[in-house]
Every structure is written in structure tokens, then in C-alpha cells.
Amino acid sequence: xxxxxxxxxxxxxxxxxxxxxxxxxxxxxxxxxxxxxxxxxxxxxxxxxxxxxxxxxxxxxxxxxxxxxxxxxxxxxxxxxxxxxxxxxxxxxxxxxxxxxxxxxxxxxxxxxxxxxxxxxxxxxxxxxxxxxxxxxxxxxxxxxxxxxxxxxxxxxxxxxxxxxxxxxxxxxxxxxxxxxxxxxxxxxxxxxxxxxxxxxxxxxxxxxxxxxxxxxxxxxxxxxxxxxxxxxxxxxxxxxxxxxxxxxxxxxxxxxxxxxxxxxxxxxxxxxxxxxxxxxxxxxxxxxxxxxxxxxxxxxxxxxxxxxxxxxxxxxxxxxxxxxxxxxxxxxxxxxxxxxxxxxxxxxxxxxxxxxxxxxxxxxxxxxxxxxxxxxxxxxxxxxxxxxxxxxxxxxxxxxxxxxxxxxxxxxxxxxxxxxxxx
Amino acid sequence: xxxxxxxxxxxxxxxxxxxxxxxxxxxxxxxxxxxxxxxxxxxxxxxxxxxxxxxxxxxxxxxxxxxxxxxxxxxxxxxxxxxxxxxxxxxxxxxxxxxxxxxxxxxxxxxxxxxxxxxxx
Numbered sequence: 001x002x003x004x005x006x007x008x009x010x011x012x013x014x015x016x017x018x019x020x021x022x023x024x025x026x027x028x029x030x031x032x033x034x035x036x037x038x039x040x041x042x043x044x045x046x047x048x049x050x051x052x053x054x055x056x057x058x059x060x061x062x063x064x065x066x067x068x069x070x071x072x073x074x075x076x077x078x079x080x081x082x083x084x085x086x087x088x089x090x091x092x093x094x095x096x097x098x099x100x101x102x103x104x105x106x107x108x109x110x111x112x113x114x115x116x117x118x119x120x121x122x123x124x125x126x127x128x129x130x131x132x133x134x135x136x137x138x139x140x141x142x143x144x145x146x147x148x149x150x151x152x153x154x155x156x157x158x159x160x161x162x163x164x165x166x167x168x169x170x171x172x173x174x175x176x177x178x179x180x181x182x183x184x185x186x187x188x189x190x191x192x193x194x195x196x197x198x199x200x201x202x203x204x205x206x207x208x209x210x211x212x213x214x215x216x217x218x219x220x221x222x223x224x225x226x227x228x229x230x231x232x233x234x235x236x237x238x239x240x241x242x243x244x245x246x247x248x249x250x251x252x253x254x255x256x257x258x259x260x261x262x263x264x265x266x267x268x269x270x271x272x273x274x275x276x277x278x279x280x281x282x283x284x285x286x287x288x289x290x291x292x293x294x295x296x297x298x299x300x301x302x303x304x305x306x307x308x309x310x311x312x313x314x315x316x317x318x319x320x321x322x323x324x325x326x327x328x329x330x331x332x333x334x335x336x337x338x339x340x341x342x343x344x345x346x347x348x349x350x351x352x353x354x355x356x357x358x359x360x361x362x363x364x365x366x367x368x369x370x371x372x373x374x375x376x377x378x379x380x381x382x383x384x385x386x387x388x389x390x391x392x393x394x395x396x397x398x399x400x401x402x403x404x405x406x407x408x409x410x411x412x413x414x415x416x417x418x419x420x421x422x423x424x
Numbered sequence: 425x426x427x428x429x430x431x432x433x434x435x436x437x438x439x440x441x442x443x444x445x446x447x448x449x450x451x452x453x454x455x456x457x458x459x460x461x462x463x464x465x466x467x468x469x470x471x472x473x474x475x476x477x478x479x480x481x482x483x484x485x486x487x488x489x490x491x492x493x494x495x496x497x498x499x500x501x502x503x504x505x506x507x508x509x510x511x512x513x514x515x516x517x518x519x520x521x522x523x524x525x526x527x528x529x530x531x532x533x534x535x536x537x538x539x540x541x542x543x544x545x
Contacts, residue, residue: 126513173535174425176512 006043009055014039014142015227017059019114020106022121022177025067028139029167033070035142038063057105113179115140116231119224121170121177123192131166132195133202138163141220151217152202189232193241193297196224200245204252222249229284239288240298246281247304250274262409266313278308299328318348335367336374343380351387358384375404379414382421391424426467426509426536427516432500433529435474452524460508460519469506500530507536 014035021031038059052058106114122135137143143151149159169175180188203217222245229235229242254268263269285301303324310316325341338361346354358381362368371377382397398418405411439445453471460466475494482489494501503525510516513533520531 124513126517172537174427174511174513174516176514178512178514180514 005046005048005051006039009042009059010039010142011223013056013059015115015118015140016056016105016111017063018139018142019118020060020111021063021067022118022139023114024064028121028135028170028177030067030070032139034063034067035059037066054105060105112231115227116179117177119192119228119231120180120188121175123188123195124170124175125188125191126173126175127166127169129195129198130162131169132191133199134159134162135166135170136195136224137199137220140224143220147216185235189235189238192228193237196221196228197241197245197297199224200248204248218245218249218252221245226284229287233287234291236288236291236293237295237297239284239291240295240301243281243285243288244297244301244304246277246284247301247308250277250281250308256409260409262413265307270311273308278305281305281308294327296328296331299324299331303328313347316347318344322348335361335370335377338367339371339374339377339380343383346380346384346387351384355381355384355388373404375401375410378404379417382417386417386421386424389424391421394421425511425513425516426507426538427513428534428536429469429506429508429516429520429523430502430532430534431504431506431523431525431529432532433503433525434499435501437500437528438525449524456523457506459522460506465508465510465515465519467507467509469504471504472502474503475501503529 017035017038018028018031021034022028025031025034041062042055042059046052105111119136119140122139123132127135134148137148137151138145145160145163146156148163149156152159179185199217200221203219203221222242225238225242225245229238232238250273251265251268253274254270254272255263257263281301282305285298285305288298288301303321306317306321306324321344322341325337325344329337329341339358342354342357342361345357358377362371378397378401382394382401385391385394385397395418398414398421402411402414402418405414439449457466457469460469478492478494480491480493480495482491506519506523508516508519510519513535516533520526520533523531525531
């Protein structure tokens, strides 16, 4: 029972607690350790009829005490942090004394700043992408090393090493956990949003691995995207990403059938789409729109919203989607975006127009070779050819797509389509 | 924290030797160095002669082996350095981005390893 009280508090309090401790202690490892111990003590001592009035303050005071213990015991840590124990102790004791009986928490504005600083620090461009993702899931979301390893399908020891290396770089290179200056905010935000989006796509795209854990990554990504947007009310792309993830995640239950097979958007049971998430996504996209600063995440969210508003695949406003892809191409002129646009063209204006758009993409040799190694290109092409009754060519394209896929449920799906085209 | 800014560029990149562009770049280097000094961040820094002047020394099995040239053949080579003292990596990166060569070369930013006093004694 007490477990569940702590679990309820965890989601809200963990990132605030770690963020505040990182600022006060100047070390992410120490902050995490102290936070973890505070939660362990909470799990052991809180009772349904005896829970602190302000759990956040209780946790912060407890974590500060644990941090002092660690400081006293660990001389290596003191050296690493380059400060004498007396100074650090005095600082930490001061914090506890000032805390009084119930303990104090930072002012609301300071709390927001601390959380932003933690997120920007974890996603600092001086860290490689894998390290940014691991650190964000550990420090901001509070996932354990074991959970992160399981979600990314790597051995726990590998993930542990990755986290240690990341924290060593943070400490030794002097990566500061601060909110970037105004003129650097947008470029630094790019890296934060990329990390959040990658966590989402990792959870959403691969159906290899235990589905529940992967779904957990989608939850974490949605929570993170909402948090970043809420913390930065004037950053349109942050709201765009948050809208995109809410809208895309609204289809999670309909994406895979009972047999574990992928269900294409066109064939999904739309009654299984999560209307709360659609509504949240719609509101968040409106907020982004009001800021009048368009970008790729907002455009992708707008495309997802057009799908969400359609009662069936046929009723979808495909020509609007083509226009949105045109805008998206101006931000991201990549073959993959072009491919998605061509698929939309085939729905809006017929398979012949779609095929023409696909062929136009492959004129440029570099794009052609990139597309050739991309299974969705061959699958989309096969689909259009089949609709044009060119079943022989369609079968060849399905075979190529099959050669390129490593994903079991995609393989089953493509095999069915191949059999379809061969039987015509 | 102290950081080393290691200045790398390819021999054929940047303004040509003796050109007016190179003279203009020299002025930029002087201005940059002065800015660092005024900000109280400069510990030191010097340009190096080119890799055609480099000699590499190794001692293997007690024998000193001396060879002409840099230790590794790379397109971009070390051409100079600054040592600076700033609060955070972000500040070091800001200074690194301001050097005149960042548009055609690269600056590697490396933190100086602080040896604790106890270990020195």
C-alpha cells in the first residue's frame, strides 16, 4: 500500500527533486543517489494514514541529509568535485537548517528553472546522442539502469557503462546544468526535442522486444514532451513536438492487432483511438499555432491531426496533407519526407500521380541510393503498382522490401501483400 | 576550470600565406587574444610552425627513434593553442567558436586534468 503512495508521488517529485539537488550539490551522480535514497526511505516509512503534508519538502530534506552522509564517507567524491568537505558540509547543513521542520522547497520559478536546467544539461550537445538519451531517461524520468537497458534491448552492463561515461564527461568536461542564454536557447532546444522524439520513435516503431516496455518509452516521451512544452510556453516547436507525440500516441492501441500484427493507418479501428490524447494534441497544436513560428514538428503534428479528425481513411483530407508535406519539405528536404508526400499524393490524386512523385524523388542519384535501401520506399512503390494492376512489378518491389526488413511483424505483413500480388 | 583550445586546420584551408586576407586574419587573432585577456580568461596561447617543421621522437626498447614529420598523417593538423580559465564548458565553447579559424578549421576543446594537491605531495 505504502508503495503505491510513493509511486504516485514519484512521477511528479523525482524530476523536481533531482533538478534541485543537481543545482545545490553540483553533481548529477550525487543528486541521483541522494534522491534514490530519499525515495527508498519514503517507501519504508510512509503509511496511508501517515504521509507528510508536503511530500516534496520531506523528500528534499531527507535527500540533503543523505548527500551529507555520502560527502563524509566518500573522499574520492570530494576530490572529484574539487571542494573540501568542510565547505560542502557547511553548505549542505546550512540548507537543512534553513529548511526548518517541514523542510523548504525552492520558489516555483526556481523549480521550473531547475527542471529546465536538468533537461538542457542531460541533452547537452557535448554529449553524444546515445548518452543524452540514457541520461535523460535516468535523471529526468527516473528510470533505473535496468529499465533503460531493457527498453533499448542492450545488456544492463552496457547501459551502466554508457551512463558512467556520460556522467564522467559531464563532470570532467565541466558541462553546466543551466538554462542556456536566450540567444542560444533555440539551438540548444533542438537537441532536447530530438532526444525526446527519438525516445518516442524508439518506443513506437520497433515491435521487437517486449511490447509493454516499449510502450513505457512512449509514455516517458509523451510525459517529457509535455513537460518541456509547459516549461517553455513561448517555444512553438516544443509545443509542436508535444502535440505530435500526443496525436501519434493516440493511435497506439489500434496499431497492433491481437495477433501482434501491424495494422496500417488505413485499416485501423478508429474507435480504438484515444480521444483524450487527440484532444490534448489538438489543444497543444493550437497553442503552437498562436506563437506564429512554424517548424517541422508542428507540421508533422498538423498532418497527424488531419488523420485524427477523419472518420475513415477515405474521408481523410489528403490534399491538405499533401500541402502540409510541401511545407515540411521546405524545412526538411529529405527523401524520406518526399516519400511520405508521394504516398499522400497517391491517396489524393491516384496511384499514377503518386508513382510519378516517387519517380521524381529518385532522379537525384544520392536520393535514389538512399531510397533504394529504405524498405518503406519499396513497400510504397509496390502498393501503388498493385493499385495500377502492375502486379508483376509490385511483387518485385514487395520482395525488395522483404529483403530489407528485420522486423518480424512487418515481414508477415509484406509476405501477405506479396502473396496478394502474385495471385493476381 | 581550465581548458585547452587546440586549433586545427588543413594546410590548404584558410587565407593563403602572405595574402591581404591573411594579414586581416592576423589582426583578428590579435583582437581575439586581447579580448580573452581583457575578460580575464587567458592563461596562455601560441601559434605553432607548420608540420613540415615537426620532428617526432619515440623511445622503443631503450632506443630513441627520431623521425621527420608529425606523429600521424592527418588532413587537419594542430596549428596552435590557447589555454583559458572559465567557469563552464559552455563558456569555453563560446570562446572556441569565436576564434578566426572556426569557419575553415576546427577547435578541439579539452578540459585540463586537475591533479589534487594531495597526490602531488
